[in-house]
Amino acid sequence: MTTVEQAVAAPPAAGALHARVTRGGRTALAGGAGALVVVAVLAVMPFAVSAADTTLLVNFFILLTMAVMWNLLAGYAGMVSIGQQAFVGLGAYGVLVLAMNGVNSFAAIPIAAIVCAAIALPVSVLVFRLSGGYFAIATWVVADTAQLVISSVTSLGGGTGHPVPGLSQLSPRAFAEATYWAALIVVVVALGVAYALLRSRIGLLMAAVRDDEVSARSAGARVMATRRLVYLVAALGCGAAGALLAVSQLQVQPGSVFSIQWAAEMIFVSMIGGMGTLEGPIVGTILFFLLQQNLAQQGAWYLIIFGSLAVVVAIWTPKGLWGALRQRTGLELFPVGYRLVTPDRADAPARPSSRRLRRR
Amino acid sequence: MQWVNAIVQGMVTGGFYALFACGLSLLFGVMGIINLAHGDLAIIAAYVAITLVPATHLPMVWGFVVVVPIFAVGGYVLQRTLLQASLDRSPFTTLLVTFGLSVIIENVLLEVFSANGQSISIGTLITNSFALNNVITISWFSLTVLGVAVAVLGALQLFLSRSRTGRLIRAVADDREAAQLSGANYRHLFGVAAAIAFATVALAGLSYGMLTEFAPTSGVTTLLFAFEAVVIGGIGSLWGTLVGGIVLGVAQQLGAQINPAYQILAGNLVFLAVLAVRPRGLFGLRTA
Amino acid sequence: MRPRWRSQLPGSVVAAETAVGVPGATVATGPGPGTPSGDPLLEVRGVTVYHGQLRAVDGVDLSIGAGETYAIIGANGAGKSTLLRTIAGLHRPAEGRVHLEGRDITSETPERRLAAGIALVPEGRRLFHSMTVEENLLVGTYHARPGPFGLAEVYSLFPWMTARRRQRAVQLSGGEQQAVAIGRALLANPRVLLLDEVSLGLAPIVVRRIYEVLPTLVEGGVTVLLVEQDVGQARRVATRLQCLLEGRTSLVGHPDELTADEIERAYFGVGGRPAPARDDAEPGPQVAAGGTQAGPGASAVVEGASVVVEGAPAVVEGAHGGRTRPCSG
Numbered sequence: 020m021t022t023v024e025q026a027v028a029a030p031p032a033a034g035a036l037h038a039r040v041t042r043g044g045r046t047a048l049a050g051g052a053g054a055l056v057v058v059a060v061l062a063v064m065p066f067a068v069s070a071a072d073t074t075l076l077v078n079f080f081i082l083l084t085m086a087v088m089w090n091l092l093a094g095y096a097g098m099v100s101i102g103q104q105a106f107v108g109l110g111a112y113g114v115l116v117l118a119m120n121g122v123n124s125f126a127a128i129p130i131a132a133i134v135c136a137a138i139a140l141p142v143s144v145l146v147f148r149l150s151g152g153y154f155a156i157a158t159w160v161v162a163d164t165a166q167l168v169i170s171s172v173t174s175l176g177g178g179t180g181h182p183v184p185g186l187s188q189l190s191p192r193a194f195a196e197a198t199y200w201a202a203l204i205v206v207v208v209a210l211g212v213a214y215a216l217l218r219s220r221i222g223l224l225m226a227a228v229r230d231d232e233v234s235a236r237s238a239g240a241r242v243m244a245t246r247r248l249v250y251l252v253a254a255l256g257c258g259a260a261g262a263l264l265a266v267s268q269l270q271v272q273p274g275s276v277f278s279i280q281w282a283a284e285m286i287f288v289s290m291i292g293g294m295g296t297l298e299g300p301i302v303g304t305i306l307f308f309l310l311q312q313n314l315a316q317q318g319a320w321y322l323i324i325f326g327s328l329a330v331v332v333a334i335w336t337p338k339g340l341w342g343a344l345r346q347r348t349g350l351e352l353f354p355v356g357y358r359l360v361t362p363d364r365a366d367a368p369a370r371p372s373s374r375r376l377r378r379r
Numbered sequence: 380m381q382w383v384n385a386i387v388q389g390m391v392t393g394g395f396y397a398l399f400a401c402g403l404s405l406l407f408g409v410m411g412i413i414n415l416a417h418g419d420l421a422i423i424a425a426y427v428a429i430t431l432v433p434a435t436h437l438p439m440v441w442g443f444v445v446v447v448p449i450f451a452v453g454g455y456v457l458q459r460t461l462l463q464a465s466l467d468r469s470p471f472t473t474l475l476v477t478f479g480l481s482v483i484i485e486n487v488l489l490e491v492f493s494a495n496g497q498s499i500s501i502g503t504l505i506t507n508s509f510a511l512n513n514v515i516t517i518s519w520f521s522l523t524v525l526g527v528a529v530a531v532l533g534a535l536q537l538f539l540s541r542s543r544t545g546r547l548i549r550a551v552a553d554d555r556e557a558a559q560l561s562g563a564n565y566r567h568l569f570g571v572a573a574a575i576a577f578a579t580v581a582l583a584g585l586s587y588g589m590l591t592e593f594a595p596t597s598g599v600t601t602l603l604f605a606f607e608a609v610v611i612g613g614i615g616s617l618w619g620t621l622v623g624g625i626v627l628g629v630a631q632q633l634g635a636q637i638n639p640a641y642q643i644l645a646g647n648l649v650f651l652a653v654l655a656v657r658p659r660g661l662f663g664l665r666t667a
Numbered sequence: 668m669r670p671r672w673r674s675q676l677p678g679s680v681v682a683a684e685t686a687v688g689v690p691g692a693t694v695a696t697g698p699g700p701g702t703p704s705g706d707p708l709l710e711v712r713g714v715t716v717y718h719g720q721l722r723a724v725d726g727v728d729l730s731i732g733a734g735e736t737y738a739i740i741g742a743n744g745a746g747k748s749t750l751l752r753t754i755a756g757l758h759r760p761a762e763g764r765v766h767l768e769g770r771d772i773t774s775e776t777p778e779r780r781l782a783a784g785i786a787l788v789p790e791g792r793r794l795f796h797s798m799t800v801e802e803n804l805l806v807g808t809y810h811a812r813p814g815p816f817g818l819a820e821v822y823s824l825f826p827w828m829t830a831r832r833r834q835r836a837v838q839l840s841g842g843e844q845q846a847v848a849i850g851r852a853l854l855a856n857p858r859v860l861l862l863d864e865v866s867l868g869l870a871p872i873v874v875r876r877i878y879e880v881l882p883t884l885v886e887g888g889v890t891v892l893l894v895e896q897d898v899g900q901a902r903r904v905a906t907r908l909q910c911l912l913e914g915r916t917s918l919v920g921h922p923d924e925l926t927a928d929e930i931e932r933a934y935f936g937v938g939g940r941p942a943p944a945r946d947d948a949e950p951g952p953q954v955a956a957g958g959t960q961a962g963p964g965a966s967a968v969v970e971g972a973s974v975v976v977e978g979a980p981a982v983v984e985g986a987h988g989g990r991t992r993p994c995s996g
């Protein structure tokens with residue numbers, strides 16, 4: 020982990036005191052090592068657990084990918100999109116169209132995702148004309164339009180959808196494993212891209228302007244370009260999630276892949292876990308699946324409870340559960356921001372172990 | 380003549396969309412709230428009507444006498460509690476909270492009333508119509524809804540421009556701090572604005588329930604219609620909302636004339652076209 | 668209590684004592700020096716206000732008697748506006764209390780304070796932009812206390828307004844908007860009228876015209892607390908002057924008894940260095956002796972970070988060479 024150090028001139032009255040600006044820490048180092056271990060363990064999971072559990076994990080990866088993307092959009096770029104299901108659906112249909120034309124469904128996943136990003140470019144030109152809540156509903160209209168257009172194409176099965184061809188060639192076991200690994204790759208790449216993006220200069224710029232529309236606009240073209248880039252990346256990620264959805268469910272149905280429920284889930288997961296952190300969506304998604312598994316028999320109640328929890332968290336702990344935890348303990352597994360570490364103050368927002376770490 | 384009929388029917392429907400949209404417009408204009416639960420609230424109104432009105436032995440068409448006051452009070456209370464708490468955080472939080480509300484409402488309605496479509500039955504009132512010629516017939520009920528929409532917009536305009544409370548609401552919308560310095564209690568005034576907006580939502584929801592079948596998931600569609608009407612007409616303009624509603628209605632009817640499946644799509648495309656060509660809307664005062 | 672909460676310029680403490688002629692009194696604590704007879708109408712005790720991390724107002728005391736025209740001066744960022752907004756209830760102080768006629772109003776909302784008799788004309792006029800002139804004034808009447816000022820009185824105070832009352836307020840010039848803002852606040856019939864930088868961005872002639880109405884207000888029983896960057900203007904109209912420097916009081920006194928030199932030092936900090944706690948070698952009495960040297964035309968107009976001394980009399984010229992210098996306040 021890199022640690023940027025710089026002496027900060029303190030007010031003369033308080034006497035000279037050295038403070039450092041840091042982003043890493045021993046916990047972050049542990050976080051990085053831990054992440055590697057977790058990915059390694061997850062990679063061999065299909066050999067250890069049942070097919071049902073593998074499917075559950077695939078769904079977990081799909082939702083986590085969406086949540087990470089939404090978190091990039093809203094938590095960092097300040098853009099509340101309620102229309103990311105447009106790209107989920109288009110990603111799914113991308114796989115369907117490619118598979119119908121003889122492309123291997125797994126190979127179709129990245130292609131479909133890239134197509135989604137390409138579609139997101141002209142869409143961004145339209146929806147970026149609005150901001151705040153109007154931007155949110157405009158993205159929703161776009162998703163609605165996408166669903167209506169796809170539903171009217173009879174060769175894709177119209178409103179009833181179409182099975183994804185070519186997947187029955189694999190044995191059920193091999194198919195489940197391949198799907199699982201594809202999902203794992205997608206989610207790891209999504210997290211990696213988000214992490215890299217947030218640690219870059221772009222991430223700092225976004226963090227600086229995310230809460231302030233006026234300064235965001237006055238900061239000009241660079242911010243707009245950055246926001247557009249984030250929007251494209253989010254479309255790419257959600258497209259990949261949708262493509263996975265098509266593969267894992269073996270068929271595509273417009274009412275399902277374009278469902279507003281995807282938006283609801285990715286938003287609630289990010290809100291509860293904590294926007295503006297990489298850990299937040301992971302925490303939120305785990306919580307979501309725990310709740311969903313335990314309330315599976317009670318119909319839509321899991322979503323009602325989860326939604327209520329999201330509302331409560333949004334008002335009383337806007338930084339989410341992870342944010343609250345981090346505020347209490349200073350714990351950061353994937354640090355993306357900078358913070359000030361002052362050696363003499365007990366109330367410094369860092370743990371003691373991170374103080375001695377210096378850049379070589 | 381079929382096309383002329385489509386335009387006439389679209390204009391009549393447009394009044395209904397405007398009725399839907401004016402509450403959305405008011406909440407945004409005064410408090411800066413984009414209420415994503417707006418459509419779902421309208422659907423609640425319809426469900427409240429079919430649940431409560433039979434007990435009062437009033438004819439269904441008078442259901443608004445029961446539902447509108449309930450909604451006005453509910454709007455005031457919701458604004459003073461949950462919405463104000465989220466406004467105190469940020470507009471961003473408010474947006475997410477109303478979205479949360481929308482999902483919660485939709486799923487609670489699903490659990491309580493099932494996904495089956497229902498409608499508010501008002502007997503022959505809904506089928507009564509008059510013929511302009513042998514192609515164009517206009518439903519009396521739809522025309523009444525258009526009349527109600529115009530009346531509501533007019534009353535709202537008059538209230539905001541002439542009454543003491545209306546002026547104070549505008550003062551708070553213009554500059555909250557300056558209004559406070561003039562003695563205005565903005566939390567109360569926000570509550571009043573929300574009460575009015577919720578009352579119009581109730582009216583719109585009841586009209587919707589009488590005009591067509593509704594289900595818990597109808598809220599999303601109606602929200603999008605209301606929002607499209609606001610943006611097409613121009614954000615911040617009450618009468619623009621009426622024009623926006625009419626443009627949307629006409630676009631949808633023309634789309635349906637081409638192919639019934641294109642009704643909603645045509646509306647969305649007109650909305651996106653307006654966004655591309657004239658993002659301030661037809662009568663827009665400010666950018667979104 | 669932090670040890671530095673009351674650290675003012677030692678020199679100015681002496682100056683104030685000397686100026687007011689109450690040797691034993693400390694500056695601006697409690698019913699401070701210079702208060703006219705009786706209990707103070709408005710009293711601010713040890714108020715500290717933060718803007719985030721920044722301590723914008725730092726332990727300021729203030730005491731105004733009924734009928735006074737009290738001016739707060741200071742450079743940009745000295746905390747004048749913040750102090751005024753705190754008195755009006757727009758900021759909650761971290762420490763200290765605000766009293767109106769002995770009643771603690773520290774935790775009351777701006778609208779409750781208006782009802783109690785405090786009206787603020789905010790910096791930048793802040794008219795309601797969707798409304799006409801008359802509607803702006805009407806909003807001022809909606810929560811008015813009983814008192815001498817009604818719409819007719821405001822229209823007679825600013826005769827041009829009658830003809831233009833149906834115009835949108837945003838179409839008026841800056842000075843006209845300022846007049847409407849004052850009228851709007853006046854219609855509430857306040858006991859204390861707070862004026863925040865009414866001269867900001869206005870031509871001198873326009874400023875003069877706006878200040879011409881002050882005597883009428885005072886006759887109407889209104890106590891005026893005004894914030895000014897234009898020191899000359901403040902000295903002309905005020906019965907008492909308080910200078911803020913980096914959030915703390917650096918000078919209090921009667922304008923007639925303060926020298927331009929004294930005021931300038933309190934305004935910028937001693938020796939041009941913004942270090943208020945620093946000891947000043949110069950003894951106070953010398954300063955007080957020069958009290959009458961500042962002519963009535965003394966005027967130091969301060970805009971932004973630079974100082975323009977216009978028409979300054981010899982004492983200003985002599986003391987500092989009439990130079991224009993940047994001030995990092």
